[in-house]
Amino acid sequence: AIDSNFEANRERVGEEDGVAVWGPVEPPEKQGIRGTHVAVDFDICLADGACLEDCPVDVFEWTDTPGHPESERKANPADEDQCIDCMLCVDVCPVDAIDVDPG
Ligand code: SF4
Ligand code: F3S
Structure with missing residues (x-):
């Protein structure tokens, strides 16, 4: 599962499409965690797609990760600012790749 303490345990190495x-x-094998309020561990995501289907405010969009061992696309929390903390995505992801911090 995603490390919910990633902000303390990992280094913020940049930003892509407005997402931390x-x-x-280390592409293509290691893609890191994307997002902060809504965070997705790209190395755990296997492109199930439930988060994209179920999020009521369409926070997620597909981004391509060719050559990644788990899947060649990932759920990027591109519109994490829109999140209403319903926790649906956290509940439906089969591999617990998503952390939402309502703080
Ligand atoms: Fe979308 Fe709810 Fe997940 Fe926020 S917690 S990203 S609103 S499904
Ligand atoms: Fe990935 Fe889980 Fe969404 S596997 S596509 S983060 S439901």
Whole structure:
């Protein structure tokens, strides 16, 4: 499962499409965690798609990760600012790749 303390345990290595990137990032095998309020561990996500289907405010969009061992696309929390903390995505992800911090 995603480390819910990633902000303390990982280094913020940059930003992509307005979404924070938390390392380590070594493409294509290591893609890191994306997002802060809504965070997705790209190295755990296997492109199930339930989060994209179920999020009531369409926070997620697909982003391509060619060559990644789990899946060649990931759910990027591109519109995490829109999140209403319903926790649906956290509940439906089969591999617990998502952390939402209502703080
Ligand atoms: Fe969308 Fe709810 Fe997940 Fe926020 S907690 S990203 S609103 S499904
Ligand atoms: Fe990935 Fe889980 Fe969404 S596997 S596509 S983060 S439901």
